[in-house]
Amino acid sequence: MAEILDVMRTPRLAPLTAGAFLCLVGACTGDVQKFEAQEVEGPPEVQISVVEQHAEQFHLDVPDRPAASEEEQIAAAYILGVMQQNGYFARLDSVPVADLFRSTNVIAEPEGGAEDPAAIVVVPYGTGPGSPDNNAALGLFLELGRALNVAAPVHKVQFAAVGAEYAGEGGEALGSRRLARFLLDEGQDPLVIQLVEISESATFSFKAYGDGAEEANRIMLELTGGNVLTDEARTVKPDVFADAGFERMLVVGEPETAGEVLLGFLADLGSP
Secondary structure (H helix, E strand, C coil): CHHHHHHHCCCCCCCCCHHHHHHHHCCCCCCCCCCCCCCCCCCCCCCHHHHHHHHHHHHHHCCCCCCCCHHHHHHHHHHHHHHHHCCCEEEEEEEEEECCEEEEEEEEECCCCCCCCCEEEEEECCCCCCCCCCHHHHHHHHHHHHHHHHHCCCCCEEEEEECCCECCCCCECHHHHHHHHHHHHCCCCCEEEEEEEECCCCCCCEEEEECCHHHHHHHHHHHHCCCCCCCCCCCCCCCHHHHCCCCEEEEEECHHHHHHHHHHHHHHHCCC
């Protein structure tokens, strides 16, 4: 407990309510935790310095975040606090892993956009066998949420950080499976935007694949004046959201360009 508190006192961590903290460190039972949306500060664009600060926080404090571990709970607490600070209603959804062990999905809903979301941005926040370095993706996820609330205060885009994506053989993508099940049960049909590979060393500065990709890539070309992108396919395994019948878009690229493109794409898509 003392180690968790030490991590949560670091300067860049957002504040958490006592109830949310106790839920996380005690393994959530699946109950919904709601928070009052706060006024959002900062400019209406993705700040790459903030993306890097978030990424560094994950890298330094909890570089390894196995499914249902204390380290994964710390990461969930951080994501929850930042998204609350960014003006979202934060919801914790329990993800069973094995026996009494549970992970958590952290879902952030915009004010007024929870009933019928136009899109949901998804990123895994845990680590495990075969997991990529997704610290930059997490940083972009958090800062994109803030920038979108400033650039388009009335939007219908949700954000979901999914846990237990790399739980090991026979237990892959548990957080995504749980999220897909929840969306189906609620009768929601958003475009699922998955941050697959966000890195300074990405092959493309930005590239989208799947549903909605043509519009996202068009925005990228307009912003950067780049060349026509190649049309090769890109998939993920398991392709949980496509298999569940959702439209889904896979995104790869560098944090700065991806942030600029996605902000423009979501600001238009998420307008009520």
